[in-house]
Amino acid sequence: MKKRRISKVIKIGKVTIGGGAPIVVQSMTKTDTRDAMSTINQIKELEECGCELVRVAVPDKEAAQALPAIKKGISIPLIADIHFDYHLALMAITAGVDGLRLNPGNISQPDKVSAIVRAAREKSIPIRIGVNAGSLPKTVNPELTTARQMVAVAMEQIRFLEELDFDLIKVSLKAFDVPTTIEAYYHIAEKIPYPLHIGITEAGPPKSGIIRSVAGISPLLYMGIGDTIRVSLSTHPREEVIAAYEILKSLNLRQHGPVLVSCPSCGRAEVDIISLAAEVEEKLIQINKPIKVAVMGCIVNGPGEARDADIGIACGKGRAILFKKGKKIGVVEEGDYIEVLMREVEGF
Amino acid sequence: MKKRRISKVIKIGKVTIGGGAPIVVQSMTKTDTRDAMSTINQIKELEECGCELVRVAVPDKEAAQALPAIKKGISIPLIADIHFDYHLALMAITAGVDGLRLNPGNISQPDKVSAIVRAAREKSIPIRIGVNAGSLPKTVNPELTTARQMVAVAMEQIRFLEELDFDLIKVSLKAFDVPTTIEAYYHIAEKIPYPLHIGITEAGPPKSGIIRSVAGISPLLYMGIGDTIRVSLSTHPREEVIAAYEILKSLNLRQHGPVLVSCPSCGRAEVDIISLAAEVEEKLIQINKPIKVAVMGCIVNGPGEARDADIGIACGKGRAILFKKGKKIGVVEEGDYIEVLMREVEGF
Numbered sequence: 001m002k003k004r005r006i007s008k009v010i011k012i013g014k015v016t017i018g019g020g021a022p023i024v025v026q027s028m029t030k031t032d033t034r035d036a037m038s039t040i041n042q043i044k045e046l047e048e049c050g051c052e053l054v055r056v057a058v059p060d061k062e063a064a065q066a067l068p069a070i071k072k073g074i075s076i077p078l079i080a081d082i083h084f085d086y087h088l089a090l091m092a093i094t095a096g097v098d099g100l101r102l103n104p105g106n107i108s109q110p111d112k113v114s115a116i117v118r119a120a121r122e123k124s125i126p127i128r129i130g131v132n133a134g135s136l137p138k139t140v141n142p143e144l145t146t147a148r149q150m151v152a153v154a155m156e157q158i159r160f161l162e163e164l165d166f167d168l169i170k171v172s173l174k175a176f177d178v179p180t181t182i183e184a185y186y187h188i189a190e191k192i193p194y195p196l197h198i199g200i201t202e203a204g205p206p207k208s209g210i211i212r213s214v215a216g217i218s219p220l221l222y223m224g225i226g227d228t229i230r231v232s233l234s235t236h237p238r239e240e241v242i243a244a245y246e247i248l249k250s251l252n253l254r255q256h257g258p259v260l261v262s263c264p265s266c267g268r269a270e271v272d273i274i275s276l277a278a279e280v281e282e283k284l285i286q287i288n289k290p291i292k293v294a295v296m297g298c299i300v301n302g303p304g305e306a307r308d309a310d311i312g313i314a315c316g317k318g319r320a321i322l323f324k325k326g327k328k329i330g331v332v333e334e335g336d337y338i339e340v341l342m343r344e345v346e347g348f
Numbered sequence: 349m350k351k352r353r354i355s356k357v358i359k360i361g362k363v364t365i366g367g368g369a370p371i372v373v374q375s376m377t378k379t380d381t382r383d384a385m386s387t388i389n390q391i392k393e394l395e396e397c398g399c400e401l402v403r404v405a406v407p408d409k410e411a412a413q414a415l416p417a418i419k420k421g422i423s424i425p426l427i428a429d430i431h432f433d434y435h436l437a438l439m440a441i442t443a444g445v446d447g448l449r450l451n452p453g454n455i456s457q458p459d460k461v462s463a464i465v466r467a468a469r470e471k472s473i474p475i476r477i478g479v480n481a482g483s484l485p486k487t488v489n490p491e492l493t494t495a496r497q498m499v500a501v502a503m504e505q506i507r508f509l510e511e512l513d514f515d516l517i518k519v520s521l522k523a524f525d526v527p528t529t530i531e532a533y534y535h536i537a538e539k540i541p542y543p544l545h546i547g548i549t550e551a552g553p554p555k556s557g558i559i560r561s562v563a564g565i566s567p568l569l570y571m572g573i574g575d576t577i578r579v580s581l582s583t584h585p586r587e588e589v590i591a592a593y594e595i596l597k598s599l600n601l602r603q604h605g606p607v608l609v610s611c612p613s614c615g616r617a618e619v620d621i622i623s624l625a626a627e628v629e630e631k632l633i634q635i636n637k638p639i640k641v642a643v644m645g646c647i648v649n650g651p652g653e654a655r656d657a658d659i660g661i662a663c664g665k666g667r668a669i670l671f672k673k674g675k676k677i678g679v680v681e682e683g684d685y686i687e688v689l690m691r692e693v694e695g696f
Contacts, residue, residue, distance in 0.1 A: 001527045030622070033615035057615035059646075081614065083648050103648065134652030176609050176653060178598045179349045182570065202644070202653050204608045205622075205629045208594050214562035215598035219570040222530065232612040234625040234643075240612070246556050250526045250563035261524050262552045264580040264588070266429065267381035267405035274378070274553075277582040281553045295582075296550070298407075300431050300451065304482030305524060305550050 013077025013098035018195030026053035040073035067095035086112035105135035126168035133175035147183035174201035195227035255290035269297035361425030361446035366543030374401035388421035415443035434460035453483035474516035481523035495531035522549035543575035603638035621645035
């Protein structure tokens with residue numbers, strides 16, 4: 001695993017991004033932003049499952065007017081997502097948002113961008129330059145690969161902000177195509193000192209969307225690239241946050257609640273490991289501490305993996321060996337597996 | 349994306365592995381192998397969803413005796429998974445299996461391994477040396493990192509097989525820990541010419557298990573490493589096969605049925621994109637051809653992404669634009685979205 005790329009640090013509200021800070025998990029609301037109450041409620045749900053930054057779309061004036069109420073009702077920093085209309089960005093800044101996301105594909109006229117930048121600079125509000133393969137400006141050189149086009153669009157906008165003496169910049173370069181996205185981030189990571197927000201755009205509904213997102217985000221994180229992530233899924237944003245933490249946990253980049261090791265089961269299993277693992281997974285949702293739990297179905301890898309966990313059981317015929325921090329601490333009768341395991345987990 | 353590592357070619361039954369052949373998707377049965385009928389039925393389900401190789405655990409004599417019946421009842425090559433008892437490997441070879449998987453952590457005595465190798469060589473049956481972090485032999489140098497221990501164990505076994513003039517070798521080095529797994533494969537990929545079977549072991553139940561598996565498999569594939577993959581999940585093996593194809597599709601390494609692009613929805617969406625995408629995803633299960641379908645909720649990236657798809661709709665207020673191969677081919681009224689989209693998909 002490559003060392004993390006150390007970027008400039010920016011702060012969005014009280015959350016630090018870049019410079020080796022923990023990788024920040026963010027999401028976006030799917031409510032009508034004009035409906036402040038629904039939006040606040042959804043953000044509160046996101047806060048509960050660990051979302052650290054939230055973005056809301058601001059498609060019109062009425063949505064911008066709802067921002068002060070939303071800001072007041074939530075605890076995590078609020079980012080306004082702006083397209084087309086620079087007035088909405090100015091309204092969002094006045095409303096007290098903590099960050100802005102602009103799409104250079106549809107706000108690129110110099111006078112409009114500089115009006116936004118001046119207002120953002122005054123309040124020290126970072127701007128994410130969020131390039132999206134689906135909305136590149138027509139001015140970009142069509143002979144470049146899509147990844148290079150995305151980089152070119154971002155670089156032009158970054159240079160423009162820098163000329164205005166603005167450096168509270170974060171950049172994203174998202175595409176649906178995974179190799180395109182990775183290539184784009186890889187190139188821009190070498191060119192600029194700013195933190196990168198990574199993700200795959202329009203990845204789809206949960207199943208295929210999670211796989212596509214992880215397929216793109218994991219190689220980037222493995223290369224040391226990425227300061228904040230969002231998993232975009234066509235479903236409730238809670239699932240985006242849960243998936244983001246699972247990625248970070250898989251790469252040992254963040255701790256966030258339990259990790260469950262369980263064998264896939266095979267013709268060797270002497271217990272219904274699939275039901276057992278599903279039941280333990282369900283019960284672990286209530287556990288808020290970082291703990292590694294193993295539920296293993298046989299003697300091949302069972303004791304080895306269970307031993308490596310904080311608490312584990314390796315099931316044999318009618319009974320299981322219970323492990324705690326690498327030590328065998330008991331034998332459990334079938335029927336008591338879950339109760340005993342969870343008692344140990346709770347007491348750990 | 350790095351060029352694929354070109355390995356030696358081996359054949360498991362009629363399936364080619366390595367040498368730049370398409371990456372092969374495999375799974376493992378979770379039935380009792382001794383129950384040939386249930387095992388055949390599960391393998392048939394796997395064949396239907398595209399599984400190309402199947403492995404069965406052979407924990408005892410009775411399981412080995414069921415192998416001829418299983419082999420007869422299925423169409424894809426059969427691999428016997430053997431631990432501890434080398435007699436079972438010999439029985440499996442006699443039974444006509446197409447491949448063997450041995451764990452050097454528990455079959456390492458030279459005379460036993462050479463008995464297996466001689467029998468396999470006679471029938472040109474490849475052997476996977478399947479090292480697992482949870483079952484490393486006690487003889488390995490404990491001062492090495494886990495990844496290096498896994499490589500050392502595999503190398504010792506590989507050398508032993510080579511000395512017996514056997515080179516129908518495939519290797520896997522699986523751990524639950526993702527960075528450990530990637531590191532192990534990365535090192536062995538440089539040392540040996542044999543094809544690699546990649547995966548994360550004991551990854552867990554579907555949700556977290558899929559994310560952990562993709563988090564490990566995708567960086568490897570991105571580095572060009574991996575000739576066959578298995579996603580190990582504590583659930584029905586069908587889900588393992590579906591997930592494997594989603595990974596390969598995400599990295600443009602295989603085509604396999606439709607790809608669905610859909611936006612995550614936000615405060616800008618003018619249609620319930622989450623339900624719409626879920627309904628389209630459900631209907632696409634019936635579609636067997638490789639086709640890229642887009643369901644987009646607004647005008648920001650909608651037309652761009654929908655245009656890039658084979659068939660797409662970009663939904664506005666009460667109506668959507670229908671795209672086919674980058675061209676706008678019509679306007680659809682709300683209520684007709686799915687019917688019209690699916691008609692176009694079926695006729696594509």
